[in-house]
Amino acid sequence: MNMMISRRVAMTGLAAATAALPVRAQVFPPAGYGTPAGTAPFPPGVFQERRRRLMEKLGGGVALLFGAGKPSGISAVESPFTQNADFAWLTGIVDEPDAVLVLAPGERNVREYLFLPSRDPEVERWEIERLPLGAELERRTGFQRVQRASAVGSVVTALASQNKELHFLGPVVGPDSPMPKVLEMYGKVAQRMPGVKITDSSKILTGMRLVKDPAELALIRRALAATARGHMAGMRGVKPGMSERQLKDIIEAGFREGGGEGLAYSSIVGSGRNAASLHYVGGGGAIRDGDLILVDAAASVGGYATDITRTFPANGRFNARQRASYDLVLAAQEAAASRLKAGVYYYDLAEAAKEVFRKAGRIDQFYHGLGHQVGLDVHDAWDQSLPIPAGAVMTIEPGLYSQVDNEGIRIEDMYLVTQTGAQRMSTAIPRTADEVERFMAGRS
CATH class of the missing domain: 3.90.230.10 (Creatinase/methionine aminopeptidase superfamily)
Incomplete structure (x- = not known):
């Protein structure tokens, strides 16, 4: 009993001591540091307007677009990263590999999502510091919702269950090329979600960029x-x-x-x-x-x-x-x-x-x-x-x-x-x- 009381007292004291400490805000790199650094070559509003126009043309459904992947190789020095042009045109995110864009034109509340890879502090010690999730990341990118890429599948599935249409924005490739990642994911979602259809909307984005x-x-x-x-x-x-x-x-x-x-x-x-x-x-x-x-x-x-x-x-x-x-x-x-x-x-x-x-x-x-x-x-x-x-x-x-x-x-x-x-x-x-x-x- 005495041991239990003593333990409770100790825990209560620890809680009180912790509460007395000043609350520390989320720590972000100052402006000019960390990635994503922001949008380029224009401010976020330009890309928000482009996404708005695209969603207006799509009318409804869900659209998924993968950014370029991280360069692979065994060299100790990374190869230069070049963002997928469709992704860059819609987001302005040019310095972040393996990012994903999801648009849901028919949704009332959250209509656009930016997904970024999870942080890895050990990797960041070698490459570049990356921003944690939070208001600063949303401010820099201009996105209503920023999440980690591990959630892409579940978010797309949930949106598809309500909207029943998956828009393919490209790229269109030949039969001997690897299957685009977006079609792989759409196929998996469609197999698990009765009534979902895949629509070729690639000409819409091509026409806008033209x-x-x-x-x-x-x-x-x-x-x-x-x-x-x-x-x-x-x-x-x-x-x-x-x-x-x-x-x-x-x-x-x-x-x-x-x-x-x-x-x-x-x-x-x-x-x-x-x-x-x-x-x-x-x-x-x-x-x-x-x-x-x-x-x-x-x-x-x-x-x-x-x-x-x-x-x-x-x-x-x-x-x-x-x-x-x-x-x-x-x-x-x-x-x-x-x-x-x-x-x-x-x-x-x-x-x-x-x-x-x-x-x-x-x-x-x-x-x-x-x-x-x-x-x-x-x-x-x-x-x-x-x-x-x-x-x-x-x-x-x-x-x-x-x-x-x-x-x-x-x-x-x-x-x-x-x-x-x-x-x-x-x-x-x-x-x-x-x-x-x-x-x-x-x-x-």
Whole structure:
């Protein structure tokens, strides 16, 4: 009895002592520390509005979207992480691997969830501190509800039991590709929840991403300014005798000096015969006097890509045969660009360019697509079966490739589609043969 009383007294005393201590709030890293750091490249409200518009188009049901997974490998140094573009466009969460988005348009209360992996303090000692759940995490991300990823299955199942429709937002993959994680989860839920159907809504998100808003266009224009700086540095700095890799270093340094934050893709610099390989992966070739040099390289800003190709002579002057081929490629580009406006189809643009090559008897030397959309991905989301809308940003990039003639020529520019035509966005970079020669003649 005395022992029991003593124990109660001791416990009561411990409780009283604990209650007397000051209450400590949840400890968060200060601003600028920890991950997620916030949303990028825009504040949370931009992404909240995008999700609102998507949910309005979905109308009801449940939509699940997985972010990119953590890079895998055995190296002690992690590979750079790149977020899934659909996920980044809807959430602005670009620094958090293995995140998951769930939308429930038909729900009255909680309509959007962000799921993040569980914390691991031991891993964080090696990598980066991660935020605990709480108000600060919701403030940084702009999400109504943030939970741990272990709860995704149960939340989706509970929502599906009420809404009975699961929206597939993509990605659409071929039959030989691995099954998308979202379809795997939908299949499991549907097998356990009678009456639930899976709806293909992938074209909705693709269509939304296709039309760029003013803030997106501003970032693309900044990236184009940096890209122009790099291409012109290459034209100015090239000298016969240097290597392709040395020229690439000059170009990429120009991107950085012009405000570029990264490369939109791995730069291609091919001289002479090497330029006839469409996606040339070398770099050790020597640049010879009389060679044409094909440079397909571009900067990115705020995660938004650009894509520009220029072809120019190593010595600053096209010979007669080179100029004739170059002018033919330019004519094909202009034939397609003259038809580009809201409502046209990609096929018709491609045929306009091909007709130029057919008439010249050189159609067999043009064997790739005419162009593509550009945005968060350098080859951005796009359904070619639909007409191109106003506000889309796309490339037109015809080319001719001949290993027999030891040359490849491609001219690639970016265009903003309008209701009545298209604006060439990359006007700062010399493009015609005369413009290229005049610019290169001014080299010191």
